[in-house]
Amino acid sequence: MVKPILKIKNLSKHFALGRGLGGLSLGGEKLLKAVDGVSFEIARGEVLGLVGESGCGKTTTGKMIVRLLGPTAGQALFEGQDVQRIPRRGLSEFRGAVQMIFQDLDAALNPKMKVRDILAEAVRLGERHTKQSLAKRLRELFSMVNLKPSKLENYPTSLSGGEKRRVSLARVLARKPRLIIADEPLSALDLSIQAQVANLLKDLQKEYGLSFLLISHDLRMVELLSHRIAVMYLGRIVETASAAEIVRRPGHPYTSALWTSTVARKKGAKVVGQLRGDVFELERPDEGCVFRSRCAVYQKKGKPKQCRVGADPELRQVRKGHSVACHFPLGKGK
Numbered sequence: 001m002v003k004p005i006l007k008i009k010n011l012s013k014h015f016a017l018g019r020g021l022g023g024l025s026l027g028g029e030k031l032l033k034a035v036d037g038v039s040f041e042i043a044r045g046e047v048l049g050l051v052g053e054s055g056c057g058k059t060t061t062g063k064m065i066v067r068l069l070g071p072t073a074g075q076a077l078f079e080g081q082d083v084q085r086i087p088r089r090g091l092s093e094f095r096g097a098v099q100m101i102f103q104d105l106d107a108a109l110n111p112k113m114k115v116r117d118i119l120a121e122a123v124r125l126g127e128r129h130t131k132q133s134l135a136k137r138l139r140e141l142f143s144m145v146n147l148k149p150s151k152l153e154n155y156p157t158s159l160s161g162g163e164k165r166r167v168s169l170a171r172v173l174a175r176k177p178r179l180i181i182a183d184e185p186l187s188a189l190d191l192s193i194q195a196q197v198a199n200l201l202k203d204l205q206k207e208y209g210l211s212f213l214l215i216s217h218d219l220r221m222v223e224l225l226s227h228r229i230a231v232m233y234l235g236r237i238v239e240t241a242s243a244a245e246i247v248r249r250p251g252h253p254y255t256s257a258l259w260t261s262t263v264a265r266k267k268g269a270k271v272v273g274q275l276r277g278d279v280f281e282l283e284r285p286d287e288g289c290v291f292r293s294r295c296a297v298y299q300k301k302g303k304p305k306q307c308r309v310g311a312d313p314e315l316r317q318v319r320k321g322h323s324v325a326c327h328f329p330l331g332k333g334k
Contacts (some may be wrong), residue, residue: 003080004041005179005211006065011038011074012235013060034060036235037074042179047205047212049226049243051219051258057235058215059103062181065213066100067091078179096126096175103184105164108171109156115167116152122174141170146200162193169200183215194221201225219259223247231255234290237315241322249331251324253297289313289327297328304328 013035035057042048050058063069065076067083076083078098086094102108109118119138123129129137139149145166156164165185172180185201186194198221205212205225216222222229222243229246231239231254239252250256285292288308292298298307306327315323318331 002043005044005046005079006042006213007075007077007080008038008040008061008065009075009077011061011064011076012036012072013057013064013069014072033235035064035071038232038235038237039074040230040237040240042211042213044178044211045205045209046228047214047226049214049216049222049229050232051216051222051229052232053217053258056232058232059183061232062100062183062213062215065181066095066098068100092125097177098179098181099172099175099177100181101168101172101183101185103187105161105168105188106156108168109164111155111157113155114152115154115156115159118156118167119152119170119174122171126175137174141174144173144204145170160193161189162197165189165193165197166200169204173204177210179211179213181213181215184217185214186216186218186221198224231258236290236312236325238291238325239323240315241319245319245322249322251318251322251329251331252326253295253328253330254291256330257294257296287311297326297330301328 012033014031014033017030017032038057038061040048050061052058060069064071065078065083067086070084078094083094083098109115113121116138119141120134123134123137123141127137138152142149142152147163147166147170151159151163151167156167159167182201186197189197201212202225204210212225214222214226223246226243229239229241229243230237231246231252233254239246239250239255241251246255247259250259285308287310289295289298290312292303292307295307298304304327313325313327315325317323318329
């Protein structure tokens, strides 16, 4: 059996809240469980889409994987090694192998440096070059992301949003990563540019066999680029399946509602109700399903007791390769 390139085991991140805010109390301290016992795997060469509303914990999960945040509990294992236990001397190699594309278009681009110098800095972190071989490598990187070599002399402030995203991709590729955490890579781009960058990501993944964790709330993009999808709600994974299965037969009422105005209606999949209220419910129930106050199925079934008492439902398989954390999964057994 081939080992996954990334394995997340019961990963959690809790933040202490100030007085007057909601949250879960532990020993008198109020806590926000931004990520709460998340587990998933990514195979080599696979794209896993991580979707959910803003504030559900997607970005926090990504930051723990690249060690920008430390977990409260659990592990992120890259090629079998706990990333939190990588010694200082091994961090440079790890941070070359696992790269993150940030949502902010300018996050990795120093406005006071020319694009040439930004890329050269990234290349030199992992490779030694002469002046001539470095110039050749920079042209290769620009070719990979479909940018003209003349743009190497520009400053980031003179680039369009699409060009900035391509330069950010080139900077990531400069380290020859094996896993890329892409956080909302199409945000702040015009629709036509989004399509171009999405196609570029798809081509790069196929050509170089890259593994991706694709973090987004853009369901159409995730469907297009992902092999599998994990759906996240208030810090927990509530559903995992192949991209086709998620779109065609969503098993969790939350997933179905997410697809209401986008992919589900287009594909003719069954849609169960609209989302009620807002995801930012800091006063979360102490027991039962945390989604129940927004769930059309819960209301339709007369607010059943099993949704109100006990623990939040755990992920369980409803079909081969399809797991759902719900007492009343949609289409069970079909």
